[in-house]
Amino acid sequence: MKLGIDFGTSFSTMCVLKEDGKPHVLRDADGNEKIPSVVYWGDDGVKVGQAASDILGDVPSMDDDEKVETLGRLVKSVKRELLPRHTIALPDGSVITPVEVVAEILKYLKRNAEDLYFHAKVSDVSLTHPATFTEAQKKLLTNAAKQAGFSNVRLMAEPIAAAMGYVASGAKIGKGVLVFDLGGGTFDLAYLQKGTDGEYHFPVPPLGDARCGGDDFDQIIYDWADKRMKENCGSGFSETFDVDLPFLVLCRQAKERLSRSDSAKLRYYSSSTSQSYSEMLAKDRFEDMISAKVDATISLVERMMGVLEEKNLPVDTVLLVGGSTRIPVIAEKLKKILPVEPIRTIDTDTAVVMGSVYEIPAVEVNTSRPAASSVEVLDQVNVALGRDEKSRDSDLLRQVQVALLRRQLNK
Numbered sequence: 001m002k003l004g005i006d007f008g009t010s011f012s013t014m015c016v017l018k019e020d021g022k023p024h025v026l027r028d029a030d031g032n033e034k035i036p037s038v039v040y041w042g043d044d045g046v047k048v049g050q051a052a053s054d055i056l057g058d059v060p061s062m063d064d065d066e067k068v069e070t071l072g073r074l075v076k077s078v079k080r081e082l083l084p085r086h087t088i089a090l091p092d093g094s095v096i097t098p099v100e101v102v103a104e105i106l107k108y109l110k111r112n113a114e115d116l117y118f119h120a121k122v123s124d125v126s127l128t129h130p131a132t133f134t135e136a137q138k139k140l141l142t143n144a145a146k147q148a149g150f151s152n153v154r155l156m157a158e159p160i161a162a163a164m165g166y167v168a169s170g171a172k173i174g175k176g177v178l179v180f181d182l183g184g185g186t187f188d189l190a191y192l193q194k195g196t197d198g199e200y201h202f203p204v205p206p207l208g209d210a211r212c213g214g215d216d217f218d219q220i221i222y223d224w225a226d227k228r229m230k231e232n233c234g235s236g237f238s239e240t241f242d243v244d245l246p247f248l249v250l251c252r253q254a255k256e257r258l259s260r261s262d263s264a265k266l267r268y269y270s271s272s273t274s275q276s277y278s279e280m281l282a283k284d285r286f287e288d289m290i291s292a293k294v295d296a297t298i299s300l301v302e303r304m305m306g307v308l309e310e311k312n313l314p315v316d317t318v319l320l321v322g323g324s325t326r327i328p329v330i331a332e333k334l335k336k337i338l339p340v341e342p343i344r345t346i347d348t349d350t351a352v353v354m355g356s357v358y359e360i361p362a363v364e365v366n367t368s369r370p371a372a373s374s375v376e377v378l379d380q381v382n383v384a385l386g387r388d389e390k391s392r393d394s395d396l397l398r399q400v401q402v403a404l405l406r407r408q409l410n411k
């Protein structure tokens with residue numbers, strides 16, 4: 001009995017492998033497949049998911065003191081805070097750690113899966129993480145899972161899980177697959193190749209950017225509107241906070257509307273500054289505003305394509321994963337530099353979690369370039385597999401390690 005979890009910056013999802021070998025995405029008690037990765041750290045208890053996210057809706061009608069208290073206790077996008085020695089200060093002066101917050105999210109998912117699906121305790125989890133996560137971050141994520149009550153924790157890189165999720169969902173994909181995953185907070189890029197044994201292999205390590213995603217696009221809109229507000233009224237959206245969270249939510253909604261229409265209206269009354277704001281944001285303007293971030297992802301794709309060309313590894317399928325790939329200009333830019341059109345199936349939001357429940361197939365390591373050391377090659381394998389150090393002793397990895405060390409010794 002194992003639970004697969006994709007702990008995302010904006011949303012988390014959970015999945016199990018059914019007896020027929022198919023993945024089954026679970027819903028929480030609120031009926032959500034996509035569970036907001038939001039925690040409200042209340043004085044008398046913690047709220048997670050939709051219940052925490054809903055509190056934001058009440059904030060605009062609160063007085064300033066209540067606002068400070070409430071917003072100071074709401075933690076969103078904690079995945080980006082999952083860094084060593086990072087802490088979160090609460091309004092009463094106490095301090096919590098990102099690991100504690102992540103543990104609450106994982107605990108919530110575990111409890112829902114146990115109560116609504118397993119009807120028993122579950123101790124094994126397969127947890128996905130961005131390809132760019134450092135060993136220290138993977139350790140923090142593992143610690144959070146342990147705090148949440150999981151005793152066996154397996155880690156897996158998100159783009160690899162996504163590709164396996166697409167395969168599991170029955171999508172027709174070719175032999176050389178590029179996964180482009182742009183979510184709420186992170187960007188991941190990975191290449192998979194189908195071997196003669198029919199399994200997908202990972203001949204080159206994934207690339208990515210740990211701070212690139214929908215959160216950045218929301219903030220870009222917010223900063224733009226805040227500047228306009230200051231120009232027109234002398235002050236921005238909030239004098240008390242760095243960010244007026246309810247307005248940031250409106251920026252996010254406007255961003256999502258711009259994927260479907262040519263303009264979006266931003267209308268808001270800031271109770272902290274008693275000022276109204278109303279402005280139309282055109283799609284072209286938004287695309288200009290986010291172009292530096294988007295172009296950074298395109299540059300990584302070009303870099304990956306260069307590596308693949310050098311190694312004679314063809315790309316015949318490009319998979320789009322993650323909510324931010326719904327922004328049309330991203331696919332348009334990708335089409336210009338890729339040999340095939342990127343595809344996205346209905347499983348884009350759950351591709352990562354659907355793949356998380358599978359065992360990782362055999363690995364093929366890049367052998368064309370002599371490695372500086374066997375450790376470097378092993379790190380490549382571990383990055384590609386998304387393995388943490390502790391899992392290096394698995395059978396598969398041991399086989400790879402032995403083969404690599406032999407090759408080193410024979411040089």
Ligand SMILES: Nc1ncnc2c1ncn2[C@@H]1O[C@H](COP(=O)(O)OP(=O)(O)OP(=O)(O)O)[C@@H](O)[C@H]1O
Nearest residue numbers: 008009010011183184185186214259322323324326
């Ligand atoms: N139609 C849309 N247009 C633009 N952005 C969208 C759209 N739908 C969702 N998004 C954005 O996608 C992001 C969430 O995507 P996703 O659920 O893939 O992220 P995540 O898995 O939580 O994050 P990550 O994988 O980066 O940790 C949010 O920023 C959301 O605003």
Ligand SMILES: [Mg+2]
Nearest residue numbers: 008183322352
């Ligand atoms: Mg994601």
